Amino acid sequence: MEQMTKKQKAILDYMKAHVSEHSYWPSIRDIQAKFRFASTNAVFGHLQALERKGVLQRIPGAARAYKIVPEAVSDLSETVIRYEGPDDSAIELRSIPFAGSIAAGLPDYTESSGVLASMQAPISEGSRRRAPQSFALRVRGDSMIDANINDGDTVIIEPGTAKHGDIVAALIDGETTLKRLIKQGSKIYLKAENQNYPELFPVSELVIQGIAKSVVRPL
Amino acid sequence: MEQMTKKQKAILDYMKAHVSEHSYWPSIRDIQAKFRFASTNAVFGHLQALERKGVLQRIPGAARAYKIVPEAVSDLSETVIRYEGPDDSAIELRSIPFAGSIAAGLPDYTESSGVLASMQAPISEGSRRRAPQSFALRVRGDSMIDANINDGDTVIIEPGTAKHGDIVAALIDGETTLKRLIKQGSKIYLKAENQNYPELFPVSELVIQGIAKSVVRPL
DNA sequence: ATGTTCTATGAAACTTTGTTCACTGTCAAG
DNA sequence: CTTGACAGTGAACAAAGTTTCATAGAACAT
Numbered sequence: 219m220e221q222m223t224k225k226q227k228a229i230l231d232y233m234k235a236h237v238s239e240h241s242y243w244p245s246i247r248d249i250q251a252k253f254r255f256a257s258t259n260a261v262f263g264h265l266q267a268l269e270r271k272g273v274l275q276r277i278p279g280a281a282r283a284y285k286i287v288p289e290a291v292s293d294l295s296e297t298v299i300r301y302e303g304p305d306d307s308a309i310e311l312r313s314i315p316f317a318g319s320i321a322a323g324l325p326d327y328t329e330s331s332g333v334l335a336s337m338q339a340p341i342s343e344g345s346r347r348r349a350p351q352s353f354a355l356r357v358r359g360d361s362m363i364d365a366n367i368n369d370g371d372t373v374i375i376e377p378g379t380a381k382h383g384d385i386v387a388a389l390i391d392g393e394t395t396l397k398r399l400i401k402q403g404s405k406i407y408l409k410a411e412n413q414n415y416p417e418l419f420p421v422s423e424l425v426i427q428g429i430a431k432s433v434v435r436p437l
Numbered sequence: 438m439e440q441m442t443k444k445q446k447a448i449l450d451y452m453k454a455h456v457s458e459h460s461y462w463p464s465i466r467d468i469q470a471k472f473r474f475a476s477t478n479a480v481f482g483h484l485q486a487l488e489r490k491g492v493l494q495r496i497p498g499a500a501r502a503y504k505i506v507p508e509a510v511s512d513l514s515e516t517v518i519r520y521e522g523p524d525d526s527a528i529e530l531r532s533i534p535f536a537g538s539i540a541a542g543l544p545d546y547t548e549s550s551g552v553l554a555s556m557q558a559p560i561s562e563g564s565r566r567r568a569p570q571s572f573a574l575r576v577r578g579d580s581m582i583d584a585n586i587n588d589g590d591t592v593i594i595e596p597g598t599a600k601h602g603d604i605v606a607a608l609i610d611g612e613t614t615l616k617r618l619i620k621q622g623s624k625i626y627l628k629a630e631n632q633n634y635p636e637l638f639p640v641s642e643l644v645i646q647g648i649a650k651s652v653v654r655p656l
Numbered sequence: 657a658t659g660t661t662c663t664a665t666g667a668a669a670c671t672t673t674g675t676t677c678a679c680t681g682t683c684a685a686g
Numbered sequence: 687c688t689t690g691a692c693a694g695t696g697a698a699c700a701a702a703g704t705t706t707c708a709t710a711g712a713a714c715a716t
Contacts, residue, residue, distance in 0.1 A: 223662085242462055242502040245703055257665050262705070264663090281672065281703050283461040349575035366587070433652075444693085464673060476695050481675070483693085499674055500702060 222271060229253065229264050230273060233284065239379060243282040362396050365411040366433075373430045385430040396430060441490060448472065448483050449492060455506065462501040581615050583630040586652055594647035604649040615649060 222230065232252055236244040243250070249261045267271035268274035277283040357371045363384065367373065373387070374394065380386045382401040388408060441449065451471055455463040463471070478492045487493035494501040514532045584604065586592065592606070592615060600607045601620040607627060616627035 225663085240496075240502070241504045242499075243494070245500070246705095247703070255664075257667090258704080259666085259706085260664050267662090277459075277461070279671065279704065280461075281464070283459070283501060285460045368585075442692085465675095466673070474694075476697090477674080478676085478696085479694050486692090495674095498674065498701065 222268070222273065225253075226264050226268055226271075229261070230268055233274075234286070243284050245282055354388075357396060361410040361412050361415060362398075363412050365398070367396070367411075367430075372435050380426050380429050382387055387427045387430060399426070444472075445483050445487055445490075447492075448480070449487055449505075452493075452503065462503050464501055511521065550552070578617060580616075580629040580631050580634060583632065584617070586615065588629075590652050592649045593651045594649055597647050598649050606646045606649060618645075 229249060232249065233244055236242075246258050246261045246265070249255075250258050255261055265274065265276060269276050273286060275285040277285075357367055357369060357373055360369055362385070363369075367385075367386070382399060382400050384399050385396060386399045386408075386422070387396055388399075395408070395410075396408050400407040400409050448468060451468060452463055455461075455467070465477050465480045465484070469477050470472075472480070474480055484493065488495050492505065494504040496504075496514070500628055546606060576586055576588060579588050581604070582588075586604075592604075594606050599618045600619060603616060603618050605618045605627075606615055607618075614629075616629050619626040619628050
C-alpha cells in the first residue's frame with residue numbers, strides 16, 4: 219500500500235475521531251477549520267490522496283459521506299476464533315488486525331499483539347466488509363479480573379463517549395487494552411482492575427474505541 | 438418515553454440500517470426516496486417527531502448528521518441488525534427481550550422494559566430458521582456461584598430439551614431456580630453449584646423453562 | 657535548468673440538502 | 687361542529703458542502 223503522508227494520516231485520524239465522537243462524518247469545511255487551512259481545496263486534495271491510496275472511500279457529491287477501507291490499513295496475522303452462540307450453533311470469527319483507531323463510528327478491527335484483545339469479524343473473504351455498531355471483544359489476560367472479567371470472556375463494546383468510571387477499550391501504544399477510565403480534574407488515567415497491576419496508568423493521548431457494556435460468557 | 442408511530446420507527450430503523458451498511462447517514466431525500474414520499478417535508482416532519490420523542494438527535498443545518506440516543510431505544514420489539522459479507526456469510530445482532538425475575542410459568546416482562554444485550558447468531562445457510570424465543574433472566578441468589586454465575590448476573594435462557602449437565606431454569610414449587618440438571622438412570626436431580634447447598638436436589642415433578650446458554654453481565 | 661509531484665491559496669461554480677411556507681386531508685377528542 | 691394533532695403534497699429558498707479552475711512555491715529527481 220502506498221504510504222500516507224503525515225498530514226494525510228492526521229486528517230484521517232481526525233475524521234475517525236470525529237465519527238467516533240459525533241457519530242457522523244466531518245464536512246470538508248470542518249476539517250479545514252480543524253487544520254487551519256485557508257482553502258477547502260487543501261482538504262479536498264488530501265481526501266483525494268487518501269482515496270487514491272485506498273484507505274478512504276468517498277461518495278462523490280454526497281455530504282459527510284465516507285467509508286474507510288479496513289483491509290487496506292493493515293494485513294498481518296489472523297486469528298480464528300470460534301464463538302459459541304446461544305443456539306447450538308457457532309460462528310467462526312476472524313480477527314482482523316488493524317493499527318489505527320476507529321472507523322465509521324463503528325469500531326474497527328483491532329488486534330493487539332500482547333495483552334488483550336482481538337476483534338471479531340465474520341468470516342468473509344473479499345473486500346466488502348461491514349462493521350456493526352457494537353462489537354464483541356474477546357478478553358485476553360487478567361487485567362480486569364477484579365471487575366469479574368476473566369480471560370476468555372467476551373465483552374460487548376459500543377462506541378461512544380466514555381464517562382468517568384466506565385470500562386473502556388482503549389488504544390495505547392497501538393495496543394488495545396480494557397481498563398477503567400478515571401478522570402481526576404483534567405487528568406485522565408486508566409486503571410487495571412487487578413491488584414498485581416499498577417494502580418493508575420497515566421495517559422496523555424488516548425483513543426477510546428468504545429465502552430464495555432456487558433460481559434458475555436457462553437456456558 | 439413517548440411512543441414512536443410505526444412509520445417513525447420504520448424510518449429510524451432505515452436510518453440505522455443505512456448507517457450500518459454505508460457507514461454514513463442518509464440524507465432526507467434518501468429517506469424520501471426509500472419511503473416513496475412525494476415531499477421531503479414528510480420526512481422532515483418525522484425526523485422532528487423522532488427528535489421530540491428523544492430517540493434521535495439532529496444537528497440543525499448539518500447534512501447527514503445525526504445521533505441516536507441509545508437509552509431511548511428501549512422498546513421491547515426485537516431489533517435485528519443484520520450485516521453480511523460478500524459471500525453468503527452473515528451475522529445478526531439481535532436484541533433479546535429482558536424478562537425480569539420469573540414469576541409464574543412465563544417470563545414476566547413487566548420488571549424491565551429494556552433491551553438487555555445483543556447476541557450474535559449466525560444465519561444458517563439455506564434454511565433461515567428463526568431462532569427460538571430466547572429471553573433473559575436475572576439471577577438472584579448464589580446457588581450457582583461455583584459455576585461463576587453470581588447474584589445480579591443475567592442468564593440467557595432458551596427453550597428446549599435439556600441434557601444431562603445442562604444448566605437449566607426450572608420451576609420448583611412455583612419458584613424458578615437455576616440449577617444444573619443431573620440424570621442418573623431414570624432419576625433426575627437438580628444440583629446447585631454451591632458448596633453450602635445440598636448437593637443433589639431430587640425432583641419428582643419438574644418443569645424446565647429453558648436451558649441457560651450464556652451469562653451476561655451489564656457493566 | 658527543467659519538468660513533476662505535492663501542497664497549498666483564493667475564488668467561484670455548482671450540487672446537495674436542510675428548512676420554511678402555504679395548503680389539503682384524515683381522524684379522534686371535546 | 688370544531689379544534690387540534692398527525693401525515694402528507696408541492697414549491698421554493700438559503701445554507702451547507704463539494705468540486706473545479708487558475709495559480710504558485712517547495713522539494714526532488716532527471
